[in-house]
Amino acid sequence: MTVKPAKDPKTGRFLPRAGGDGAVPRTRTRKAVRTKLGELFLEDMLSAWESRGAAAIHALIEKNPNDFLKTIAALMPKDVTINPNQMGEMTDEQLLERIRKLDQTIRPFLAASGADGTDDGDRAAAENQ
Secondary structure (H helix, E strand, C coil), X not given: CCCCCXXXXXXXXXXXXXXXXXXXXXXXXXXXXXXXXXXXXXXXXXXXXHHHHHHHHHHHXXXXXXXXXXXXXXXXXXCCCCCCCHHHHCCHHHHHHHHHHHHHHHHHHHHHHCCCCCCCCCHHHHHHC
């Protein structure tokens, strides 16, 4: 009579056998090994980057600019959401704050070019603000 291996009721995966019938129980899980390997790899990469990172980038740009662009493209997010009309989602308070900041930013330039923009205005006052 054949004994069916036990399965996890949630995942449906086979459960490891008990150590009594020849199977060696794992002392470390695959995830722990993968995590440790990843940590060591990243430490080595950091060490290499600190010693030769900038020079390697410049060498890549000079020798293989296409590979450099592929690397940059791979680092960019896959989905980029651009909302050119962000004001439609702003509250009245946020709009007022943005208008106030814009006013503070452009006020010196308006004073420097005159109220109507045709003459010099008060450049000295604008430069001192």
